[in-house]
Amino acid sequence: MTTQPAPAAADGRKTPEPVPALALRGAGLGFGDRTLWSGLDLTVHPGEFIAVLGPNGSGKSSLLKVLLGLQPLSHGEAEVTGRAVRTGNDRVGYIPQQKMIDPGTTVRGRDLVGFGLDGHRFGVGLRGRRRRREKVDAALAEVGAGAYADRPMGVLSGGEQQRLRVAQALCGDPAVLLCDEPLLSLDLANQQTVARLIDHRRHEAGTAVLFVTHEVNPILPMVDRVLYIVDGRFAVGTPDEVLTTEVLTDLYRTPVDVLRVHGRVIVVGATDAPLDPHCQASPMAPDGRPGADADGPAAAGRTAALR
Numbered sequence: 001m002t003t004q005p006a007p008a009a010a011d012g013r014k015t016p017e018p019v020p021a022l023a024l025r026g027a028g029l030g031f032g033d034r035t036l037w038s039g040l041d042l043t044v045h046p047g048e049f050i051a052v053l054g055p056n057g058s059g060k061s062s063l064l065k066v067l068l069g070l071q072p073l074s075h076g077e078a079e080v081t082g083r084a085v086r087t088g089n090d091r092v093g094y095i096p097q098q099k100m101i102d103p104g105t106t107v108r109g110r111d112l113v114g115f116g117l118d119g120h121r122f123g124v125g126l127r128g129r130r131r132r133r134e135k136v137d138a139a140l141a142e143v144g145a146g147a148y149a150d151r152p153m154g155v156l157s158g159g160e161q162q163r164l165r166v167a168q169a170l171c172g173d174p175a176v177l178l179c180d181e182p183l184l185s186l187d188l189a190n191q192q193t194v195a196r197l198i199d200h201r202r203h204e205a206g207t208a209v210l211f212v213t214h215e216v217n218p219i220l221p222m223v224d225r226v227l228y229i230v231d232g233r234f235a236v237g238t239p240d241e242v243l244t245t246e247v248l249t250d251l252y253r254t255p256v257d258v259l260r261v262h263g264r265v266i267v268v269g270a271t272d273a274p275l276d277p278h279c280q281a282s283p284m285a286p287d288g289r290p291g292a293d294a295d296g297p298a299a300a301g302r303t304a305a306l307r
């Protein structure tokens, strides 16, 4: 949670700070008289992997909408690669939840991936078309979807469809990848595949990742920092800093225990004060839902930045 001063060059001049992939400054969002979150300052560097956690309705997806330029902030500023957010920004990739596509859908996987290049300018004519095709082929190869790329989307399995959505999001070489529960409805093997693809891309290409999830287990080893939002309050820090009894008790304003069992994080809520309408008793996931747990490193016990 500390920032390094910019290193000095040999001639004594300071090297300019790298442009963050993503920056929120004093950001706030509310609807009517309800504030989802406010005073949010978050700078995400190229290649960083941020998990966005919190109970239902805490404003996680709304944060992604803000960064996609689909939802204006109530306060503050949001920037992607140093520029104010806007719709249709080809520096931003988006992976939605897995939802089965209608079996009658004839759009091919290859076509879906190509939609990820809409807005990119390859020029007209043969050369432009060839460059576009090369990009699509490279994205299909990256996710291992070449074998079924020419089949209609409607006949593919959920895992195959989701790999193609990942390819679509990566196709345009985004600086920032916004993921809205992309592992939901996938079996464990496909969860791991999709998570690894995203992790690989951020290591290889320096793509920053904002990953909204209710289940931090499959991605915890990849997570650099957590943004945990509860009822207008939030904490930002490493998983060891945020996923602690102390921080979650502060956030939820009710006693919460964070346990580490066989390398997994289990969050246990107070039985007399359910943390959300679905959570009558422990255990619960770090997002407040009952009955789930999380892979995780041993607790370091440091306190996160808590708002």
Ligand SMILES: Nc1ncnc2c1ncn2[C@@H]1O[C@H](COP(=O)(O)OP(=O)(O)OP(=O)(O)O)[C@@H](O)[C@H]1O
Residues within 6 Å of the ligand: 031, 036, 054, 055, 056, 057, 058, 059, 060, 061, 062, 063
């Ligand atoms: N355009 C809108 N107008 C009014 N209220 C809205 C609007 N968009 C979202 N909300 C409300 O804001 C709250 C946060 O919604 P959001 O989808 O961001 O939550 P979330 O944390 O992603 O929840 P979940 O985990 O259930 O997906 C919800 O109560 C939702 O109804």
